[in-house]
Structure formats: C-alpha cells, structure tokens
Amino acid sequence: MFSWKKKFNLSGSEKTADSKTENKQKPPKLTSNKSSDNANSIDEHRKKSIQPSSQTVVPVTSSAGISKNIETNTSSNSAKQDNTLANNEDAINNTYDNPNDISMAGLSINSSNNQNTSSPADPTSNAQQSGSSGILTLKIYSGDGFALPFPLVYNPQLLTRLLNSSANKQPSNKLEELNSLMENLRLNNQLEDPHSIPGHIATKFVPSTITLPGSKNLNPLIYFTVEFDNTAATIQPESGTMDHPVFNKISTFDVTRKLKHLRIDVFCRIPSILISQSLINNAGNNETLQKVINNQDVHLLTFDLPLNLEDYTFNSVRLFNHKWVQLGENGCRLNITVDYKPSVNKKLTIDDFELLKVIGKGSFGKVMQVKKKDTQKIYALKALRKAYIVNNSEIVHTLAERTVLARIDCPFIVPLKFSFQSKEKLYLVLALINGGELFYHLQREGRFSLSRSRFYTAELLVALESLHAMNIVYRDLKPENILLDYQGHIALCDFGLCKLDMKKDDKTATFCGTPEYLAPELLVGHGYTRVVDWWTLGVLLYEMLTGLPPYYDNDVPKMYKKILQDPLRFPDGFDEDAKDLLIKLLNRDPAKRLGANGSSEIKKHPFFSQLSWKRLVLKGYIPPYKPSVEGNLDTSNFDSEFTSERPVDSVVNDFLSESVQKQFGGWTYVGNEQLDSTQG
Numbered sequence: 001m002f003s004w005k006k007k008f009n010l011s012g013s014e015k016t017a018d019s020k021t022e023n024k025q026k027p028p029k030l031t032s033n034k035s036s037d038n039a040n041s042i043d044e045h046r047k048k049s050i051q052p053s054s055q056t057v058v059p060v061t062s063s064a065g066i067s068k069n070i071e072t073n074t075s076s077n078s079a080k081q082d083n084t085l086a087n088n089e090d091a092i093n094n095t096y097d098n099p100n101d102i103s104m105a106g107l108s109i110n111s112s113n114n115q116n117t118s119s120p121a122d123p124t125s126n127a128q129q130s131g132s133s134g135i136l137t138l139k140i141y142s143g144d145g146f147a148l149p150f151p152l153v154y155n156p157q158l159l160t161r162l163l164n165s166s167a168n169k170q171p172s173n174k175l176e177e178l179n180s181l182m183e184n185l186r187l188n189n190q191l192e193d194p195h196s197i198p199g200h201i202a203t204k205f206v207p208s209t210i211t212l213p214g215s216k217n218l219n220p221l222i223y224f225t226v227e228f229d230n231t232a233a234t235i236q237p238e239s240g241t242m243d244h245p246v247f248n249k250i251s252t253f254d255v256t257r258k259l260k261h262l263r264i265d266v267f268c269r270i271p272s273i274l275i276s277q278s279l280i281n282n283a284g285n286n287e288t289l290q291k292v293i294n295n296q297d298v299h300l301l302t303f304d305l306p307l308n309l310e311d312y313t314f315n316s317v318r319l320f321n322h323k324w325v326q327l328g329e330n331g332c333r334l335n336i337t338v339d340y341k342p343s344v345n346k347k348l349t350i351d352d353f354e355l356l357k358v359i360g361k362g363s364f365g366k367v368m369q370v371k372k373k374d375t376q377k378i379y380a381l382k383a384l385r386k387a388y389i390v391n392n393s394e395i396v397h398t399l400a401e402r403t404v405l406a407r408i409d410c411p412f413i414v415p416l417k418f419s420f421q422s423k424e425k426l427y428l429v430l431a432l433i434n435g436g437e438l439f440y441h442l443q444r445e446g447r448f449s450l451s452r453s454r455f456y457t458a459e460l461l462v463a464l465e466s467l468h469a470m471n472i473v474y475r476d477l478k479p480e481n482i483l484l485d486y487q488g489h490i491a492l493c494d495f496g497l498c499k500l501d502m503k504k505d506d507k508t509a510t511f512c513g514t515p516e517y518l519a520p521e522l523l524v525g526h527g528y529t530r531v532v533d534w535w536t537l538g539v540l541l542y543e544m545l546t547g548l549p550p551y552y553d554n555d556v557p558k559m560y561k562k563i564l565q566d567p568l569r570f571p572d573g574f575d576e577d578a579k580d581l582l583i584k585l586l587n588r589d590p591a592k593r594l595g596a597n598g599s600s601e602i603k604k605h606p607f608f609s610q611l612s613w614k615r616l617v618l619k620g621y622i623p624p625y626k627p628s629v630e631g632n633l634d635t636s637n638f639d640s641e642f643t644s645e646r647p648v649d650s651v652v653n654d655f656l657s658e659s660v661q662k663q664f665g666g667w668t669y670v671g672n673e674q675l676d677s678t679q680g
C-alpha cells in the first residue's frame with residue numbers, strides 16, 4: 001500500500017542540528033476522511049526538498065548505489081559550498097548594490113531583463129519599474145445597482161424578520177412595497193415562480209447585512225474584495241440594501257510596484273434559507289445555485305480599476321474624488337476616493353510590524369502573520385537567521401530567493417513587498433496567501449477533478465513561464481510549495497532552490513529538488529536544462545489527478561529506479577487529453593519533452609484547448625474551488641501547531657564578522673530600489 005507523504009529535504013548537509021529541530025515535520029492539518037476512502041493511505045509527512053549540492057550524482061546503477069550517492073553528496077556538500085561562497089565573495093562586494101542591476105553573489109538579473117522578456121501573455125508586462133514606493137488609500141462610501149443572478153424566496157414572514165434584523169432598520173413599509181410589486185408582476189404574468197422574487201428586485205428590499213435566525217452576528221449578504229499586488233482587503237457593508245450597500249470604509253495598500261490596476265471582486269453570500277425549495281430541487285448542475293446550496297460565496301463580478309501611479313513619484317495625488325465608478329457594463333457602481341502618496345524609501349525594522357501569529361516554519365527560521373503598523377496591512381514575514389544561513393553555506397541561495405522575489409512580477413507568484421535585515425536576521429515581507437497549501441487541500445480530498453487540476457496546472461505553467469522568461473529555473477515544484485489565495489488562485493512560494501542565469505539551453509548539474517519530482521536527467525547526473533521544470537509540472541498534474549506522483553515508492557532508491565525505467569501507467573478511464581499531455585511532459589528525453597522548445601508548445605496542447613491564456617493571466621477565470629478564508633486575519637488554513645505558538649521575533653546573539661555581514665548587503669528592498677549596503 002502506498003503512503004502519501006509530505007515531501008521534505010532528504011540531504012541535511014545544509015542544516016545544523018538546531019535548524020533541523022526548527023524544521024519540524026508538519027502533522028496533517030486534518031485527519032482526512034476522504035483519504036481513508038482512497039486506496040492510498042495518506043500519511044502526514046511533507047515531501048522533502050534536496051538542497052542544492054554542487055556535486056552531481058553518479059549515474060544510477062542499482063538501488064544500493066543510489067542511496068550511497070546521496071549520502072556521499074550530503075557529506076561533501078558543505079565543503080563544496082564553502083568554496084562556492086568564497087568564490088562569490090568578490091562578486092558580491094563588487095556588484096550587489098547597484099540599484100539598476102541587481103547582481104548579488106554572482107547572480108545577476110538586470111532590471112531591463114524584465115521588460116525585454118515581456119510578451120503579450122507575459123504577466124510581467126503589468127509592472128512599471130519606475131522606482132519609488134508609496135501608499136494608496138481607497139475610501140469606499142457606497143455602491144449602487146447590484147443584482148443577484150438568481151431569485152430569492154418570497155416568504156413574507158422570513159423577510160419581515162430579516163428586514164428587522166439588519167444593522168439599520170428598514171422602513172416599515174418596505175414589505176408592503178414588495179408585496180404590491182410582486183402582485184403587479186403576477187398580474188402581468190411576469191413572475192416565473194410565485195414563490196420567488198426575481199434577483200434584481202430582491203436586492204432592492206433585502207438588507208446588505210442581516211442577522212440570520214439562530215445567530216447573533218451580522219452577516220454581509222454582499223461584500224467585495226480589493227486587491228493590489230496580491231494583497232487583498234475585504235470590504236463589508238455597514239448598512240443599506242443589497243442593491244445600495246453603504247460601506248464607509250478605508251483601506252490602504254503599500255505600493256512597491258506600480259501596477260496599473262486595482263482589482264475589485266464583488267461576491268454575495270446568500271444563506272440557503274433565502275432560496276425557495278423548488279429552486280433547490282431544480283438546481284441540477286447550475287454552478288451558482290449549487291454554491292448557494294452549499295453555503296459558498298458566489299462571485300458576481302470583477303472589475304479592474306485603472307491607476308496611473310507611474311506619473312507620481314514625488315507628489316501626492318487624488319486619483320478619484322468621490323467618484324461613481326461603473327463596474328463594467330452591468331450598471332453596478334461604487335462611490336470612491338483614491339489617494340496616492342509617494343513615500344520616502346525608509347529603512348524598515350521589525351518594530352514597524354506587529355507580530356500576530358506564527359504560520360509556518362522553514363529551514364532557517366519561521367514565517368509569521370504580521371501587521372504593518374502604518375498601513376495596517378497584513379503580510380507574511382519570513383525571518384531567517386543569518387548564522388544558520390552562513391553555517392549551512394546557503395548565502396547564495398538565500399540571496400537568490402530575495403532577488404527572484406523582488407524581480408518577478410507574476411500574478412501566480414507570491415510577491416515580495418519589502419525586505420530588511422538586522423545584525424542577526426534577514427526578513428522578507430511577502431503578501432499573505434492564506435488559502436492553504438495545495439498539499440493540504442490535496443491531502444484532504446485525495447485527488448482533484450480534471451477541470452480543477454487543469455486550472456492549477458495552467459496557472460502554474462504561467463508562473464514557471466515567467467520565471468523562465470527571466471532565465472530562472474525553479475526546480476522544486478510540488479504541492480507543498482504552492483499556496484492558494486483567498487479566491488483559490490495559485491501563488492507559488494519558496495524560491496530557495498531557484499537557479500538564476502539559466503538561459504534556454506544552459507545546463508547545470510546541481511543535484512537538488514524533491515525525490516518524487518526529480519527528472520530522470522537530473523538523476524543520472526549528466527547535467528540538465530530548465531526543461532526539468534516541465535517534467536515536474538507533469539508529475540504535479542499526475543499527482544493531482546491520481547493522488548500520487550507517477551513513480552511513487554516508499555523506498556526512495558526504488559522510486560529513482562522507477563523514474564528512470566518504469567512505464568508510465570494510468571488508471572482506467574483516464575482522460576485522453578490529460579494522458580497525452582502527461583506522456584509528453586514525462587518524456588525521459590529532455591530534448592523531446594513537451595516544453596523543450598518553449599512553454600508555448602505546452603499551452604497549445606489540446607488539454608488546454610478550451611482555455612484563453614490571455615484571460616487566465618489576468619486571473620480572469622473564477623477558480624474552481626474557493627478556500628474558506630474570512631479575510632486577511634484568518635489563519636484557519638495554517639497548522640494549529642504553528643498558530644498556537646506565541647509570535648515572537650526570538651532574540652539571538654549570533655556574532656557575524658564584518659566580512660560576513662557584508663555579504664548580506666543589498667538585501668534591503670522597499671520598492672523597486674535597493675538601499676545602500678551600508679544601510680543594510
């Protein structure tokens with residue numbers, strides 16, 4: 001019987017005993033009922049990444065040989081990486097603080113790269129690298145013209161209760177007005193169902209927030225999210241009707257990339273008691289009604305509010321002044337004010353953040369949910385202990401992670417907002433992605449449907465494509481490194497195994513990745529190109545569709561043998577297009593693998609024929625699954641083992657020499673600019 005494991009680092013050469021204890025294996029977040037139905041028993045371990053070792057693996061001949069190679073690798077890793085570090089020191093000192101050309105530790109990404117590689121389908125084209133940061137303030141007063149795409153139950157008794165339960169009492173004649181309107185519609189034969197109020201009429205009478213029978217809390221029936229650079233705020237009404245909600249809310253966003261839009265998504269949250277029984281009985285495959293029946297939020301519309309921030313580097317500006325903004329063609333509008341205030345690139349410290357919860361642990365430190373004190377925005381803060389990084393010869397990779405995160409601008413990659421450092425630690429402030437790891441959802445559900453797997457694969461393809469466009473190979477795709485945002489879109493995280501400066505046919509031989517996901521050419525140790533990422537995409541798609549990676553075995557050496565030799569097997573009834581795509585992605589010959597000539601050949605595969613890539617890149621598809629997320633403060637999708645811990649930035653007293661400290665210069669990031677290394 002297979003056991004499905006969370007995938008972890010196998011070789012521990014880069015970890016001290018201390019860091020290992022910090023890098024606890026996570027217990028399952030849920031004991032999975034569904035999984036027990038599954039033929040595969042699911043156990044709670046993560047898949048471990050093998051950290052880069054500069055020594056390549058000798059071609060595999062026998063399972064005993066394989067495990068020996070890995071051990072050899074592990075023990076020789078440190079020495080070799082120290083060497084790499086020494087070689088890189090000069091490069092670091094010479095290059096890393098040029099603000100226009102971020103070259104650190106021998107890794108170089110020119111900022112112009114980003115623009116040169118943009119293509120119409122390239123999400124990087126949304127960025128303006130003009131080089132200043134600021135604060136965007138959005139005031140939302142009220143909305144108008146919101147309608148529901150389905151009717152609500154016509155039950156005067158229930159409606160009376162709801163009208164009386166709203167935040168501000170509705171006028172007493174509201175129900176009489178509704179009754180006479182319904183009577184008129186009935187007389188004119190305009191009522192499809194006498195027990196239901198048409199959606200566009202219902203919203204004029206139903207309050208925007210109600211107290212449900214049996215509950216004491218006010219529930220919004222309509223709300224929206226505002227999202228800028230993957231940081232979202234939920235805006236709930238305080239009064240008014242669904243058709244005319246009153247918000248009176250302010251939300252601020254840190255601007256470190258001058259994106260051209262602020263995204264607004266409107267949702268409704270209709271309790272199923274507001275739907276007539278006949279509608280429930282006839283819901284069939286109607287996705288919207290199925291969502292309502294299952295108490296899920298329904299997405300009503302998306303609107304991109306255009307912003308022109310690039311013109312304002314020094315002066316504050318009011319971009320919209322109490323303006324009614326039409327949200328597309330459907331007559332809905334919002335009354336808003338938008339201000340932008342450029343800020344001086346101020347050096348941040350940990351004191352600029354309130355620490356809220358621990359949400360995860362990595363090899364070199366922990367990840368916390370934090371609130372930035374000035375804008376009140378919630379972020380994920382990854383704190384890394386410098387001494388661990390140095391002791392484990394991970395400076396190059398840590399700087400690479402920071403560089404990739406700062407440069408990349410893809411909707412499906414978790415964006416870096418800021419980075420700063422103290423004498424002992426490095427800090428990364430990232431958009432908080434709180435829908436849970438894909439691993440967590442896959443673990444709960446056993447496998448995903450075809451359309452859901454297709455959606456995640458497509459968004460990941462775009463993420464990998466944008467990395468490749470910047471000559472970065474990712475090397476560690478797996479469900480553990482993929483987060484879902486509050487809407488259910490993909491956000492790729494953990495860039496510790498990325499390799500920079502990998503042009504199309506460039507080869508590297510570093511042995512790293514995660515056993516279940518290793519490409520055959522990496523295993524045999526003859527060097528590999530960025531095409532390894534397309535192999536891992538195939539493994540991931542297979543794992544999502546079946547519940548296990550294709551060549552899975554509890555015994556790692558056996559698994560390596562299978563990766564190199566076994567035929568690819570599919571369960572009965574497997575979708576033909578998915579099968580064909582997998583056969584092509586999991587081609588053992590990297591030169592013949594789909595993607596060897598660029599991502600576009602994967603995008604053209606019939607598996608994706610129904611998909612518009614343009615729309616997908618704009619996050620234009622509603623995700624097939626919306627995680628349960630109640631705003632930015634919600635940490636319910638994180639392991640309680642972490643969230644129950646007291647959030648502290650532990651005091652450490654590590655001494656690092658001046659020359660070692662110097663290697664972390666250029667770490668600081670407050671927008672598109674780096675601060676001087678003397679400032680950190």
Ligand SMILES: Nc1ncnc2c1ncn2[C@@H]1O[C@H](COP(=O)(O)OP(=O)(O)OP(=O)(O)O)[C@@H](O)[C@H]1O
Pocket residue numbers: 023049359360361362363364365367380382414430431432433434437480483493494495496
């Ligand atoms: N931006 C984020 N939003 C929400 N959670 C995050 C974010 N970044 C990381 N996490 C959580 O913190 C955990 C650890 O983060 P991450 O994987 O980046 O650390 P790491 O040190 O690189 O880990 P590893 O040792 O596995 O390489 C992740 O598994 C994830 O659950």
